[in-house]
Amino acid sequence: MRVLAAMSGGVDSAVAAARAVAAGHEVTGVHLALARNPQTYRTGARGCCTLEDSRDARRAADVIGIPFYVWDMADRFHEDVVDDFVAEYAAGRTPNPCLRCNEKIKFAAVLDRAVALGFDAVVTGHHARLGADGLLRRSVDLAKDQSYVLAVLTREQLDRSIFPLGDSTKAQVRAEAAERGLAVADKPDSHDICFIADGDTRGFLAGRLGEAPGDVVDASTGAVVGSHSGAYAYTVGQRRGLHLDRPAPDGRPRYVLSITPKTNTVTVGPAEALEVSDVHALRPVWTGGARPDAPVECEVQLRAHGDVVPATVALDGDRLHAELRRPVRGVAAGQAVVAYRPDPAGDVVLGSATITG
Amino acid sequence: MLDEALEAYVATAREVGNASSLHAAGRRARRRVEESRERVAAVLGARPSEVIFTGGGTESDNLAVKGIFWARRGARPDRRRVVSSAVEHHAVLDAVDWLAQHEGAEVGWLAVDAVGRLDPETLRAELAAHADQVAVVTAMWANNEVGTVQPVAELAAVAAAHGVPFHTDAIQAVGQVPVDFGASGVAALTVTGHKLGGPTGVGALLLARDVPATPLLHGGGQERDIRSGTLDTAGIVAFAVAVETAVKGQQEYAARVAALRDDLIERVRQAVPEVIYNGDPTDRLPGNAHFSFPGCEGDALLLLLDAQGIACSTGSACSAGVAQPSHVLLAMGADDDRARSSLRFTLGHTSTQADVDALIAALPAAVDRARRAAALRTPR
Numbered sequence: 001m002r003v004l005a006a007m008s009g010g011v012d013s014a015v016a017a018a019r020a021v022a023a024g025h026e027v028t029g030v031h032l033a034l035a036r037n038p039q040t041y042r043t044g045a046r047g048c049c050t051l052e053d054s055r056d057a058r059r060a061a062d063v064i065g066i067p068f069y070v071w072d073m074a075d076r077f078h079e080d081v082v083d084d085f086v087a088e089y090a091a092g093r094t095p096n097p098c099l100r101c102n103e104k105i106k107f108a109a110v111l112d113r114a115v116a117l118g119f120d121a122v123v124t125g126h127h128a129r130l131g132a133d134g135l136l137r138r139s140v141d142l143a144k145d146q147s148y149v150l151a152v153l154t155r156e157q158l159d160r161s162i163f164p165l166g167d168s169t170k171a172q173v174r175a176e177a178a179e180r181g182l183a184v185a186d187k188p189d190s191h192d193i194c195f196i197a198d199g200d201t202r203g204f205l206a207g208r209l210g211e212a213p214g215d216v217v218d219a220s221t222g223a224v225v226g227s228h229s230g231a232y233a234y235t236v237g238q239r240r241g242l243h244l245d246r247p248a249p250d251g252r253p254r255y256v257l258s259i260t261p262k263t264n265t266v267t268v269g270p271a272e273a274l275e276v277s278d279v280h281a282l283r284p285v286w287t288g289g290a291r292p293d294a295p296v297e298c299e300v301q302l303r304a305h306g307d308v309v310p311a312t313v314a315l316d317g318d319r320l321h322a323e324l325r326r327p328v329r330g331v332a333a334g335q336a337v338v339a340y341r342p343d344p345a346g347d348v349v350l351g352s353a354t355i356t357g
Numbered sequence: 358m359l360d361e362a363l364e365a366y367v368a369t370a371r372e373v374g375n376a377s378s379l380h381a382a383g384r385r386a387r388r389r390v391e392e393s394r395e396r397v398a399a400v401l402g403a404r405p406s407e408v409i410f411t412g413g414g415t416e417s418d419n420l421a422v423k424g425i426f427w428a429r430r431g432a433r434p435d436r437r438r439v440v441s442s443a444v445e446h447h448a449v450l451d452a453v454d455w456l457a458q459h460e461g462a463e464v465g466w467l468a469v470d471a472v473g474r475l476d477p478e479t480l481r482a483e484l485a486a487h488a489d490q491v492a493v494v495t496a497m498w499a500n501n502e503v504g505t506v507q508p509v510a511e512l513a514a515v516a517a518a519h520g521v522p523f524h525t526d527a528i529q530a531v532g533q534v535p536v537d538f539g540a541s542g543v544a545a546l547t548v549t550g551h552k553l554g555g556p557t558g559v560g561a562l563l564l565a566r567d568v569p570a571t572p573l574l575h576g577g578g579q580e581r582d583i584r585s586g587t588l589d590t591a592g593i594v595a596f597a598v599a600v601e602t603a604v605k606g607q608q609e610y611a612a613r614v615a616a617l618r619d620d621l622i623e624r625v626r627q628a629v630p631e632v633i634y635n636g637d638p639t640d641r642l643p644g645n646a647h648f649s650f651p652g653c654e655g656d657a658l659l660l661l662l663d664a665q666g667i668a669c670s671t672g673s674a675c676s677a678g679v680a681q682p683s684h685v686l687l688a689m690g691a692d693d694d695r696a697r698s699s700l701r702f703t704l705g706h707t708s709t710q711a712d713v714d715a716l717i718a719a720l721p722a723a724v725d726r727a728r729r730a731a732a733l734r735t736p737r
Contacts, residue, residue, distance in 0.1 A: 028660070028664070033679045067660070067663055067664070069656065069659075069660055070679050070680075071656075072679045072680065074679075109733070112733050113657075113730050113733055116726060116729040116730035116732075116733060117657060117660065117661060117726050117727070117730050118661070118726055
């Protein structure tokens, strides 16, 4: 097949491209330039959109021996990921930009362009398994598993995707990179959000949304117990950084229970008030077989690297409802609920949807 | 590198000797350098003493623009205007910009017409208004992107009439079109090795004796005290061989390549009727064909043609490798889309009819696909 390897400049995508070549595909490497001015985003060696990364990707492509190009996706990325990220926080939700980037950029804008240019599929270095059965499964390396941020992909998108790393651990990938002479073998993993240079999400949002002082309110008494400089900076389940003036009557720690943009209010309460047993979500995608008519017994994950809990999942039109077997704390609107079917060959992604509450 | 240049390089590199030394080995190296200087001078219509060897085209351009500016402003502080065209190579463009930002230079940017040609009347008007303040005029002999050859002798005459030194970047021109330093009347001329079959990293600035230039590099005082640094004897010898070979073979080369190029243009127009042919249709480099493909992105076309073994170029890329719209096409009045839809095909010594045939065979399908890819960019 003619395949396009998205190369971030990191070790995973480099090895994925090399494996695609070894598998007999005709591979072209592409680095996505996601910032018009690369300096505006991350400036260390651990992000995904710097000059160093572009150079590292090019070096890897040269070593692998494949053509390499840089595609300018800055406008699309800004619109679909960065602006969306800011708007979601402004609306009191907690977005996952990596998931959004997969949904809108890597497996949409890039894939569409690749297909138009005559490519059959896109290869990435995501840690997830996608076998001949077309089912998306967790990586063998559970610590690195990225099936959660890929669960948003539709059948059509998965059919044009290749994830060569799902059967390997990160350590194996690094060892293979070294064997193949790829200089990125020891490059540190990327963390956090690639377009927030210093990792200061609150500062990033404040710069775009401005200071918006408001009240922190106790859920049970309705009393104002503190103030904040922007409700958008808070996430459900958050405990640190609340700076409450008054301790709770019972002296126990309080957590963010909800964010209300309309009144610019952050509501706090005790940990048990965070517990959720019913999760409602929108826009379901179902790729683990035919879309079910009846409720499905499965497991759900409610945030990246979050706990997995048994649940009953039911679809109804544009809605998904998950009834959890045991309550979970810190379920935030804007995150994805991903349903998995336990499987010894790697838990299978059944579907996903965006949590509304 | 040309075989004869490479052989000369290897033979010279085996010899020991610093051309600045007085011992026998040094004298031998010096002789090689001076013979090379004479060879370059002879085929380019210069005197040997007008040849200053440098580390390549970018250095020569910087030396001419900054060096002449500094020297003439030093002699008269109110003379701090630099005049240049909007279609120069970045080696000139960025040097001029740097002078404006760091040395208080004023810049007179001269507009070009729709084919990228600089009208001597434009320069005449600029100098009529500002000649007293102008330190240096710089305009390329031939454009590296769209291939347009400038009326250099006329431009140089206008500058000379106002007593202003005229520098020309002739990197693209030497070996492609007739270039005679003396006859052209320019004060300074840039030439470099790798564009004409010589080594990379060796070039020269031809600089008339009466034109002052402040050095960029200070040190041992080599090259008329204008360009210090131990001479790269082997590189210089190979460079001279390449310049001589290219200039002596220019006419025959140009005739052969221009015929191929004209065939390419004709057939590209037939294959893609809506194509826009950029640059001057007659006064242009023999191996240059430059097109805009409406509805396509140049970098998508490049990818598709590259996959078919056809090498071509878009404008230029930023440091991260993102394709940028060409400043040359923008200066010629093209909008952003047309600039981004452009592609240059360059024919050279090794080009054959079969290469042209292969391009024509691959082009229609590539344009089709590139169009479909570009259509995805329309707002959703």
